Amino acid sequence: MQLLKTTDQNFSNQFQAFVNERREATVDVSGTVKEIIADVKARGDAAVKEYTTRFDRYSPESFRLSDTFVTQQAAQCPQEVKVALEVAAERITAFHQKQLPQNIAYTDEVGVKLGLNWVALTTVGIYVPGGRASYPSSLLMNALPAKIAGVERIVMTVPMPSGEINPAVLAAAQVAGVTEIYSIGGAQAIAALAYGTESLAPVDKIVGPGNAYVAEAKRQVFGRVGIDSIAGPSEILVVADDQNHPEWIAWDLLSQAEHDPSAQSILITDSETFAQAVITAVEQILKTLSTQAVASKSWENHGAVIVVSDLAESIPLLNQLAPEHVELCVDEPQQLANQIRCAGSMFLGRHTPEAIGDYVGGPNHVLPTARSARFASGLSVYDFMKRITSLQCDEQALQTIGKAAISLAQAEGLPAHAGSVAVRLG
Numbered sequence: 040m041q042l043l044k045t046t047d048q049n050f051s052n053q054f055q056a057f058v059n060e061r062r063e064a065t066v067d068v069s070g071t072v073k074e075i076i077a078d079v080k081a082r083g084d085a086a087v088k089e090y091t092t093r094f095d096r097y098s099p100e101s102f103r104l105s106d107t108f109v110t111q112q113a114a115q116c117p118q119e120v121k122v123a124l125e126v127a128a129e130r131i132t133a134f135h136q137k138q139l140p141q142n143i144a145y146t147d148e149v150g151v152k153l154g155l156n157w158v159a160l161t162t163v164g165i166y167v168p169g170g171r172a173s174y175p176s177s178l179l180m181n182a183l184p185a186k187i188a189g190v191e192r193i194v195m196t197v198p199m200p201s202g203e204i205n206p207a208v209l210a211a212a213q214v215a216g217v218t219e220i221y222s223i224g225g226a227q228a229i230a231a232l233a234y235g236t237e238s239l240a241p242v243d244k245i246v247g248p249g250n251a252y253v254a255e256a257k258r259q260v261f262g263r264v265g266i267d268s269i270a271g272p273s274e275i276l277v278v279a280d281d282q283n284h285p286e287w288i289a290w291d292l293l294s295q296a297e298h299d300p301s302a303q304s305i306l307i308t309d310s311e312t313f314a315q316a317v318i319t320a321v322e323q324i325l326k327t328l329s330t331q332a333v334a335s336k337s338w339e340n341h342g343a344v345i346v347v348s349d350l351a352e353s354i355p356l357l358n359q360l361a362p363e364h365v366e367l368c369v370d371e372p373q374q375l376a377n378q379i380r381c382a383g384s385m386f387l388g389r390h391t392p393e394a395i396g397d398y399v400g401g402p403n404h405v406l407p408t409a410r411s412a413r414f415a416s417g418l419s420v421y422d423f424m425k426r427i428t429s430l431q432c433d434e435q436a437l438q439t440i441g442k443a444a445i446s447l448a449q450a451e452g453l454p455a456h457a458g459s460v461a462v463r464l465g
């Protein structure tokens with residue numbers, strides 16, 4: 040963990056180095072991922088089998104989970120968890136239904152009819168992570184917006200380390216109505232979804248979070264298929280004054296650190312005393328966590344505490360870091376929130392821990408990481424839709440705007456373009 044102070048002379052250099060380190064976080068596995076993708080593309084199921092045996096210690100006859108297996112496993116999910124999944128699904132559905140966009144259709148002043156239609160994608164692949172922890176919540180976050188958008192075929196992949204799966208994942212699949220499920224993880228899953236194998240027909244777009252291998256693989260197959268964003272190892276940035284309980288903030292920082300040794304947790308505060316109290320609380324809590332090995336690596340290597348003179352200074356720093364999650368633990372969070380341009384999702388006030396958004400808030404928890412929040416947004420219904428525009432001219436409307444088209448076609452040296460308009464003008 041680095042302790043940085045804006046009043047230190049070399050703060051700018053230290054901060055820039057910290058920012059640059061994150062920018063490179065998803066590329067250092069690019070060689071390995073490239074090989075896996077090329078191999079799956081060339082050898083299909085045989086390659087998927089080899090990588091699954093190597094990385095997940097699992098070698099099934101078929102990667103497709105049968106309906107019987109799904110039903111049997113889901114039945115083992117505790118009732119309390121099933122109820123919680125329903126609560127989450129209801130809230131996620133309500134928020135995402137509000138995102139359904141409006142088509143555009145109008146006739147302009149010269150009689151041209153113009154339209155823009157939103158249509159659902161036909162086939163999407165959703166990646167549900169499952170290496171270190173299992174993520175039934177991510178399944179809901181991926182699948183429910185796809186359903187709401189109207190996607191016809193939803194293909195899910197999830198790793199099953201040592202052939203095991205948390206029953207809650209398959210209970211979540213039932214809640215979301217996902218039936219085509221393959222027990223494949225990592226870069227090999229992304230390659231199979233993008234290029235297809237003998238047993239898995241390819242998809243048009245791949246969405247969902249995952250570790251550095253998954254994030255890099257999505258980046259590499261982009262173009263062959265669409266992707267949502269780079270949703271890699273989790274990140275949290277907490278802006279907090281000294282009116283917070285240090286322990287609350289420490290738990291928040293560790294909530295993301297425990298996801299992955301490459302996760303990132305940052306505190307920005309205007310009180311050095313508070314900063315020290317949070318650092319001490321983090322160290323205390325770490326000792327008690329079952330996820331201590333991962334969380335302490337993440338905190339040690341990617342954690343930072345930045346002491347500023349005034350919390351207003353946090354905004355330019357935050358916009359440069361472009362973190363996945365931002366917590367604003369102050370009395371007037373909206374004032375700071377209005378100035379934030381680069382973040383995946385914001386959590387306002389002292390009683391909104393980021394973890395509530397991971398599960399039951401309603402907004403999506405599949406969010407851009409590794410500074411991609413500078414140009415990308417979290418998963419939404421829009422990711423599962425595309426737009427088709429339309430035009431209709433009648434004879435009169437073509438007379439009105441056609442001459443300008445002919446002039447531009449001639450200016451571009453494209454006579455067939457000019458001719459196809461001119462021939463209709465008579």
Ligand SMILES: NC(=O)c1ccc[n+]([C@@H]2O[C@H](COP(=O)([O-])OP(=O)(O)OC[C@H]3O[C@@H](n4cnc5c(N)ncnc54)[C@H](O)[C@@H]3O)[C@@H](O)[C@H]2O)c1
Binds near residue numbers: 168273
């Ligand atoms: N940004 C988001 O929206 C978001 C949401 C939820 C989870 N996450 C992130 O998802 C990730 C989940 O990670 P995970 O590891 O638990 O599960 P995962 O499913 O993402 O990755 C597991 C797979 O990684 C591959 N792998 C592991 N070691 C490898 C190696 N040495 N070489 C090649 N491939 C290897 C294996 O194929 C394995 O199946 C975490 O980083 C978490 O922070 C992000």
Ligand SMILES: N[C@H](CO)Cc1c[nH]c[nH+]1
Binds near residue numbers: 174363
């Ligand atoms: N915090 C993760 C997104 O970075 C999402 C998640 C799922 N389960 C717990 N957390």
Ligand SMILES: [Zn+2]
Binds near residue numbers: 273294295394397
């Ligand atoms: Zn989380």
